[in-house]
Amino acid sequence: MLPPGSPSDRVPSAPPGTIFVLGPEGGYAVPPRRYTLLFGRDREDVHVPVGVDDPTVSRRHGVFTCTGTDDNWWLVNTGNLPIELPDGKLMLTGHRRIVERGYTPLVINSSKRRSHLVEVRVVDGDDRHPRATSGAETVGPETVYELSAQERLVLTALARRYLEGQDAFPMPLAWEDTARLVNSSPYATKSWTHKSVANAVEDVRERLCRRGVRGLTRDEIGEPVGSMLSVNLIRELLKTATLNAQDLELLVAGTD
Structure with a gap:
């Protein structure tokens, strides 16, 4: 059993495949063997209680299982509400x-506008001897995509x-609005049209697709595509800190 407040970014030394599951009242750690670990509202019937005062959370909301034939753990949603990844x-x-x-982190979003967090960590080979880094210099994300100056300007506007x-x-700007915003920037080096900004965005999307980023092709999205390709591209650039709020300085002269 784990006490409440166990850190999510490090775990005690444990064999690879060990699962740590933590809720607001504490949690469980189980090595890779045949086991069924339950979480949900019924404190007396689960290993990890979560949402105990929220009746929209199911008594047994989810199950982690390991067959023991390998060190993989499977999650099954046995509750009424979705589990957000x-x-x-x-x-x-x-x-x-x-x-x-x-x-x-797993989140159960209640119909009462409450969210319940279940933290999960499965030990990999590199996790067995965690090292604190609280005093180390902050480093950048592992993945940051290269953008030309004009690509950064276009994507910032988008x-x-x-x-x-x-x-x-939020939603991406329309191509026409993106072109108008780019052209109003002092950093634009040419006159942009809705076609040229769309082509620039497509070039970046294709590069990321070749890097293995999912959700950037029509085949993956399916019809109707709408703005989902741009939405997924923007989300990837934001998650990797390739784009950040400081880039808005490129649009300092750009106003609606």
Whole structure:
């Protein structure tokens, strides 16, 4: 058993495949063997209680299982509400997926506008002897994509609503609005049209697709595509800190 407040970024020394599951009242750690680990609202019937005062959380909301034939753990949603994964994907009732190595936060969003967090970590070979880095210099993300100056300008304009952080549900600017905003910037080196900004964005999208980024092709999205290709591209650039709010300085002269 684990006490409340166990850190999510490091774990005690444990064999690879050991799973750590932590809720607000504590948690469990189990080495890779045949086991079924439960979490949910019923404190008396689960290993890891979560949402104990929220009746919209199911008594047994989820199950982690390991067959013992390997060191993989599987998660099944046995509750009524979806379980949200870090990439925004939703595990609905009955959905099953393997738990990736490393740290994975799971969120149950209540209909009462409450969120309940279950923290999961599956030990990889490199996790057995964690080393504190609290005093070390901050380093950049592992993945940052290279952009030319003009590509950065175009993508900053396209993603302006995301970078400003004012909209609850931001969307990319339309191509015409993106071109107008880019042309109003003192850093634009040519006259941009809706076609040329779309082509510049497509060039970046294709580069990232070749790097293995998912969700950037029509085949992956399916019809109707709408703005999803641009949405997924912007999200990837923001998650990797390739674009950040400081880039808005490129649009200092750009106003609606």
